[in-house]
Amino acid sequence: MEKLRVGFIGVGGIAGLHHLGYRDNPRTALYAICDVDEQQLRRRSDEWGIEKTYTDYRQLLADPNVDAVEVLTPHHLHCQLGVAAMEAGKHVSMQKPMAVTAAECDALIEAARRTGRVFRVFENFMYYPPMRRAKELLDSGAIGEPLSIRIKVVQGSMGPGWQVPFRRWGWRFDPAQSGHGRVIFDYGYHFFNIARWFLGEVEKTYAWITYRPIRRELAERGIGFTRGVDHVVGGRVAPVDEAAIAGGNDVPEEWLIDSPAVAIWKYRDAEKYGSLEVNTSYDLLVRSRYTPEDEWVEVTGRRGFIWVNRCTSMLLDRPPVVMYRDGITTEFSDMETDWAASFVAGVQDFVDAVLEGRQPPLTGEEGKAVFQFCRAVQLSAREGREVRLAEIC
Ligand SMILES: NC(=O)c1ccc[n+]([C@@H]2O[C@H](COP(=O)([O-])OP(=O)(O)OC[C@H]3O[C@@H](n4cnc5c(N)ncnc54)[C@H](O)[C@@H]3O)[C@@H](O)[C@H]2O)c1
Known part of the structure; x- marks a missing residue:
């Protein structure tokens, strides 16, 4: 794989800073976006020029052109979406906090182990x-x-x-x-x-x-x-x-x-x-x-x-x-x-890690320790x- 094709699940506020990492990036492309809020989805697809849009994350996960997803939704959905994405064969970058319970953190760690997909929790201050x-x-x-x-x-x-x-x-x-x-x-x-x-x-x-x-x-x-x-x-x-x-x-x-x-x-x-x-x-x-x-x-x-x-x-x-x-x-x-630089660097590290076959921070175990x-x-x-x-x- 030479270029990582990524889908965003959730295109609310913070997605705007994640998007900066995909603009003119030769190693990746933001290929598809998903949000249950159709108005917000349309606003983002117009703003970013993204043609592939979904209102149901399961459809985005079924899209074979998506290699990896960024989960950018409210916290109670993190575990469900992250596990489903890995089971669908996608690599996952999960916005912090990792999940809302320790059992959910464990489920994400286990899904990463079982599927062999790259899973990382994205905490931008460390970038x-x-x-x-x-x-x-x-x-x-x-x-x-x-x-x-x-x-x-x-x-x-x-x-x-x-x-x-x-x-x-x-x-x-x-x-x-x-x-x-x-x-x-x-x-x-x-x-x-x-x-x-x-x-x-x-x-x-x-x-x-x-x-x-x-x-x-x-x-x-x-x-x-x-x-x-x-x-x-x-x-x-x-x-x-x-x-x-x-x-x-x-x-x-x-x-x-x-x-x-x-x-x-x-x-x-x-x-x-x-x-x-x-x-x-x-x-x-x-x-x-x-x-x-x-x-x-x-x-x-x-x-x-x-x-x-x-x-x-x-x-x-x-x-x-x-x-x-x-x-x-x-x-x-x-x-x-500028704080936005941390998002650009964090996106880049995820993309590089997946393309180079290495694990970026935070691993599931590290993410759970912070939780x-x-x-x-x-x-x-x-x-x-x-x-x-x-x-x-
Ligand atoms: N790193 C940071 O500094 C930072 C800052 C803000 C937010 N965040 C994190 O980013 C995530 C999102 O926060 P936000 O501020 O963008 O929230 P937001 O409310 O602006 O956006 C969340 C989006 O998710 C969508 N959504 C809800 N359920 C969905 C579903 N089932 N499928 C698809 N989309 C769905 C909503 O419609 C909304 O557009 C959270 O995990 C939050 O903690 C991190």
């Missing part, structure tokens, strides 16, 4: 150039043996970022579709993966999470959904969807944001520790082309420190990567910093105790 530079520095021993990691996450209000349609938030706050936890499970999959990728396997965690009813907070501030949701869940609502919001400007009673949150953890094989702090603030403006969220990371090593100062957005006006060692501070700015980390943090906060990741099975 973000500043994160990769930090990882290269760490692996080269630049700051000596790594000892600890601190991850800071903020959600604020908008700069000129994305307009996010109501329908995209709707499923994210429905535990049955999202697997529960907009911040710690959905968004959190990224930072728990980075924590693991940088320093290794995690043994146990302790966490605190505050669940805040979004509707009450908006009412207290006298702001309606279409303005207020920017602040509460990190993303603007597209005006076109205002009419679709039931009851005017209200969000459903049961929508909760799982922030602020703090988690600490211990790595498995050494006295190494990590911590995460998440805050969501109405009053914080985040300069962003995407959702008004940003993340920064500090790794401490025996000889120094590495900081990654941005990821999703451009909140801080600082070099993307800084290193301190032996009394000298070095700034690294010679890299792409267990997210769930262990949630369980610890719920039960007020230390949780070992091995309990999540």
Whole structure:
């Protein structure tokens, strides 16, 4: 096979960034797309010039011209679609989080083993150039043996970022579709993966999470959904969807944001520790082309420190990567910093891996380990105790 022909299942918001990886790419072509929302399907097929469209994923999977699929749907469908795709002989790139239960993660791992197809979970932060530079520095021993990691996450209000349609938030706050936890499970999959990728396997965690009813907070501030949701869940609502919001400007009673949150953890094989702090603030403006969220990371090593100062957005006006060692501070700015670059690189790695017959990250087992980390943090906060990741099975 010289050129990988790919089908997207789900062509909502994030599919736009995946598509960037297929434009003018000599090694792959986006051949077919599928979505149950016919309007969205038509919009994407016009925008991207894709002729093969399906409203039923089973038809896309039956198409012999499709070599591989990207699953870009709500989380509760990930396992079902991924297993069906591998059984139909397709290689699979699965958007994070891998699935919503440990049993589903196991089913995906087993399907990959049984069918011999390439299966990877796509977590884009690990393809973000500043994160990769930090990882290269760490692996080269630049700051000596790594000892600890601190991850800071903020959600604020908008700069000129994305307009996010109501329908995209709707499923994210429905535990049955999202697997529960907009911040710690959905968004959190990224930072728990980075924590693991940088320093290794995690043994146990302790966490605190505050669940805040979004509707009450908006009412207290006298702001309606279409303005207020920017602040509460990190993303603007597209005006076109205002009419679709039931009851005017209200969000459903049961929508909760799982922030602020703090988690600490211990790595498995050494006295190494990590911590995460998440805050969501109405009053914080985040300069962003995407959702008004940003993340920064500090790794401490025996000889120094590495900081990654941005990821999703451009909140801080600082070099993307800084290193301190032996009394000298070095700034690294010679890299792409737009978050979209992580999607392009992530797509490319999947395509290259399939064509070259190698396994790209995250393997099913790695994807499950990140899943267990997210769930262990949630369980610890719920039960007020230390949780070992091995309990999540
Ligand atoms: N890497 C990131 O930073 C990032 C950011 C956003 C979303 N995501 C992930 O991408 C995935 C999709 O998120 P999104 O923001 O694009 O959501 P979205 O709601 O914008 O899009 C999901 C699309 O899936 C379609 N869909 C639902 N059921 C379907 C089915 N049975 N068959 C085909 N299509 C179906 C919907 O109609 C919708 O168009 C999720 O797994 C999410 O976690 C990742």
